[in-house]
Amino acid sequence: MKYLENANLPPFEIKKEFEDNNDVCLLLEMNYREPLMMIFVCGWFQVNDDRKITSIRLVADIRYLLEYKK
Numbered sequence: 001m002k003y004l005e006n007a008n009l010p011p012f013e014i015k016k017e018f019e020d021n022n023d024v025c026l027l028l029e030m031n032y033r034e035p036l037m038m039i040f041v042c043g044w045f046q047v048n049d050d051r052k053i054t055s056i057r058l059v060a061d062i063r064y065l066l067e068y069k070k
Contacts, residue, residue, distance in 0.1 A: 012029060012030045013028060013029050014026055014027070014028045015028055022046055023044065023045070023046055024046075025044050026043045026045070027040075038064070039060055039061060039064060040060065040061040041060045042058070042059045043057070043058050044056070
């Protein structure tokens with residue numbers, strides 16, 4: 001959470017979170033103001049035993065961004 005809070009991201013709302021040993025999955029919605037849109041993002045974070053992030057993989061539904069660019 002500290003990583004996400006300090007990242008330069010639009011406001012977001014965590015919809016669901018899962019943890020399995022050193023794997024953490026967050027399902028969240030990012031809400032852009034300009035242009036007004038919502039993007040669904042899934043983040044897979046791998047952490048070490050000290051709970052420091054060692055790997056991040058993000059998948060986003062960017063259909064709204066593509067439509068905006070037209």
